[in-house]
Amino acid sequence: MSTIIAGRFETFAHAETTATRLMAKGVRQDDLTMFYVNPPGQHGTYPIGGDEAVDPGAKHAGRGAGRGVLMGAALGAGVGICLAAALRAWYAAPPQPWVLILVLVCATGVGAYAGSLMGALSQTRGRNVRVRHAGVLLAAHVSSDNTSLVANELRQNGAQDVERADGQWRDGNWEDFDPLVPPVPVGR
The missing domain is CATH 3.30.70.120 (Alpha-Beta Plaits)
Structure with a gap:
């Protein structure tokens, strides 16, 4: 050497x-x-580009996304229930049950998605490597x-x-x- x-x-x-x-x-x-x-990141180590197969800072992102999905879905379901109740109260004739179910499902889905994104990002770490x-x-x-x-x-x-x-x-x-x-x- x-x-x-x-x-x-x-x-x-x-x-x-x-x-x-x-x-x-x-x-x-x-x-x-x-x-x-x-x-x-531009050294062409891999045929499709990049220098690493996996970002080491994202090692725990999957676990964070899983937790976030559960918390976001629960929060979204709560918001969906509140929206469904508000819809029933605002209209003289209550909306069809499928409308209320659709509101609940959409709110739960949006909450789950947002929760998974925030959970994954919360577990992503920046590099302290020179x-x-x-x-x-x-x-x-x-x-x-x-x-x-x-x-x-x-x-x-x-x-x-x-x-x-x-x-x-x-x-x-x-x-x-x-x-x-x-x-x-x-x-x-």
Whole structure:
């Protein structure tokens, strides 16, 4: 495994300028590579798109939807009973029984749907995981002698998300780069 230090830039031109400065300070050209990293969720890991088969934040959404259906249906049924009673009171001739049943069924269905939606959303959690942002990544294969030099030079030239990784460096390329692996920031 090789030690790799990388920084994210907004443009290729900015990354190329930084690469030139690194080479002027003794970093070999075959120890540098740059490439564009797509935004999160757009790495095409799956044929139909996306990076993950299942969103980990939605793990408990089904359970929440089940609870929500029950509570929403009960609330909807209560509203339906109240509406049916109001219809009977407002009209001199009571409506047909099928109208009252239809009101009750519709109110229960609307309540169940709204409850399932709110229940599922209440159990959906946002991620607290560090993600790799889109941009041009300038990566350098480093040794213990020039690790801090490369990290400092990346920062001084405006790199964002300066990170450290262990990976396979072969023929001037970071062979096993995985855009889904969260970056590990380099300490100052």
